Amino acid sequence: MTTGSPVSELRVPLERLQRPEPLRNWNADFDASLLRDGGGPLQVGDVSVKAGKTIRLELILDQVREGVVAAGVISTTWNGDCSRCLRPVEGMATAEVEELFEEHPREGESYPLHEEFIDLEPMVRDAILLELPVGVVRCVLTEECSDMSPEYSGDTEEEADSEASPAADPRWAPLQALVFEEEEDHRDT
Template structure:
């Protein structure tokens, strides 16, 4: 284990848990979470965590029978394109974690607890990847989006639903009627 700045490290020495509990708050670069032996980056489809961005980790670590429990939250910012017009968008995630580190972990249920330290990086990486958006992200522009090419913009009606035929699906009419009534009521 190489020497690291404890203010920017995801390696927690177990000697710091002598009293049984420890609050661990650290800000690290996303590049510290990239796995060195692979080309994997922090990405789900077209949404990514930029490697030069900050990741904030705030945890309460506690000695438990057979290991260490980690409870807290992880916050980070992501970048990805609008699903309609490919305008670059930024967003944020806040992942709540409640995990256990054990010397002999059950695969998929616990993380490895080393004899002298807990490496939080695998847990933080997985929590981030699980929180990144995987569905289409729509930009905040009104419908139809002004960034759409004209041939695609004509495929959207006034409500923003994909409707190339020009007639709304009749199954949505009751919902639209409810929305209108709710908007009109004081």
């Protein structure tokens, strides 16, 4: 009985590498819906790789003493919302990988090498999740966020032109009334 991904694009038969002239290149395009993270879509925060997006593999496989090394590039597009204006944003996630597949994998260091095949699914999933942006996601073109109120836009051009300080938060007013001894000494001189 074999275990692992049923998707042929993610299962590499080991016989490819055991031929007199091995077929080392493994190029594949497949739908992101075939790659699930715990049953759900590949997602980090508000950024995800939606079903219908293409994931591209361009790998070179090498047989080494410990097992098989897969090296190359994994790429796909992700979707999220601009942190500033909440409009949809799309970006590219590209991961360069060089991973070892061995019979007795070490957690966090290598992936399992099955008797007849290599299951690329865990490596591809990990590589994509690590390349998704974490935190602030911005629109590619700043004009897309230009209709925002200047108070929320974070534009520094207007701030540089005006000498006025930003509006103070009224909750901090009691702290501004505090005067420390060192400040009093400097005021007296």
